[in-house]
Amino acid sequence: MKRATPISIPWQPEKDSTVPVYRQIVQYVCGKVARGEWPVGTRLPSQRALAEAFGVNRSTVTTALEELTSYGVVAGRHGAGTQVVSNTWSLLLPQRPDWGKFLSAGFFRENHPAVQTINRLEFVPGITRLGTGELDPRLFPAELWRASAKKAVGEIQSLGYLEPLGLRELREALSAHLADQGISAPPSCILITSGALQGLQLISACLLPRGATVFTEAPTYLKSLQVFQSAGMKLSGMPMDGEGLQYWKLAPALGEARRQGSSILYTIPTNQNPTGITMGERRREDLMKFCVDHRLPVIEDGAYQELCWEGPDPTPLKALDQTGSVLYLGSASKTLAPGLRVGWIVAPEPIVQRLGDVKMQMDYGASSVSQWILAEFLTSGRYRQYLSALKETLKKRRDHALAVLEQACGDLAKWNRPTGGFYIWLTFQREISMEKLFVRAGKEGILLNPGDLYDFAENRSLRLSYAYTSCEEFAAGVGKLMGIVREMV
Secondary structure, eight states, X not given: OOOOOOOOOOOOOOTTSSSOHHHHHHHHHHHHHHTTSSOTTOBOOOHHHHXXXXXXOHHHHHHHHHHXXXXXXXXXXXXXXXXXXXXXXXXXXXXXXXXXXXXXXXXXXXXXXXXXXXXXXXXXXXXXESSOOSOOGGGSOHHHHHHHHHHHXXXXXXXXXXXXXXXXXXXXXXXXXXXXXXXXXXXXXXXXXXXXHHHHHHHHHHTSOTTOEEEEESSOGGGGOOHHHHTTOEEEEEOEETTEEOGGGXXXXXXXXXXXXXXXXXXXXXXXXXXXXXXXXXXXXXXXXXXXXXXXXXEEXXXXXXXXXXXXXXXXXXXXXXXXXXXXXXXXXXXXXXXXXXXXXXXXXXXXXHHHHHHHHXXXXXXXXXHXXXXXXXXXXXXXXXXXXXXXXXXXXXXXXXXXXXXXXXXXXXXXXXXXXXXXXXXXXXXXXXXXXXXXXXXXXXXXXXXXXXXXXXXXXXXXXXXXXXXXXXXXXXXXXXXXXXXXX
């Protein structure tokens, strides 16, 4: 059979376009196929040749080809490279609409290409997830959960829609649970959400205007999301030290931000994502005084609040709040399981009512079943029992992870020593391309979370997690990773 000759490509994406480069490549290829210029069987040049033709990095070409493969437009053929395998999509659309315009015109911005790649690779069998912000599924308390589920199911009389703020029994259970952390929150001041991320979406949708500035730590989990940027807001990162956010550096930026619109502070003071830093008690008090004096409202992300195992539990900012200026986000995703899709917002009642009204327009309520079972899990004492054992397990994994890093890369990098949570923030001491490391590690079956995803500037850091892998898996993964690093530096 005669081998197809790869086509030439006299085109390059616009680097200054608002449409991501890889997306322009996808649109270009789809257009060629839809117009019949590249029929089925057309062989594309090698990835290296495509990168040279398009004038982009090879990883950008890889991302574009992965998306085209997911559409069923192209596929890799053994011995024949990548070929066009289908034009069915275009045949089904005789009007040939320009879907590229639709894809780039939506309200939500696209995730960073690396984030999209991570979201896909997390489900590849056998891959070692060294940076995943998720608990090891093997730590899920199946027996305790089944006991709560059995009791809750026996009490459920119907599964109709719940009231706008969520299941009252769960809000009552959370009110008592939050009181143990020093947070006074009657059920009327608690809104149940479909995870903490929906809480951020609700806040961006109805409490902040376009042009508002969201101040946050640098680096921060929020930088890996597009929720506020999609709503027309700006993120502004503030530096951290070992005690957390250097709040006093907000002062010069507040004046300019307020001339352009509203401003708010988003912070993860306890077991911060991605650095693992926990803000000191004095810093928390001073931060709250600063925010009150400057009339700066606060979004406190308490996703990791309960995962502390050294010293006394830190005081949530919400527990220090005397003026109702803190919106507190909580979630069962980090302490129990992300699949529950249950989170909560604690705020003054008028704000909760406003957010609850908008939530009803979005999904008409979080899962009723999950809310019933979680309520029973909290009130029965099983959650407290489980959490105590979980923290012991995470502490052992943390200790083991630190020992592994010291042996494997003590001469290559430096890192923090977290006192809770999931994360170790590792920074290489030599120049290294994090993009190339991400790609090479992926080919070796190791999934990384590069620090660039969380920061406001390029860095040489990785977010490592000891929460998802066993001690043995973490050691093997780090050993293989550092072998790659030593070849690159």
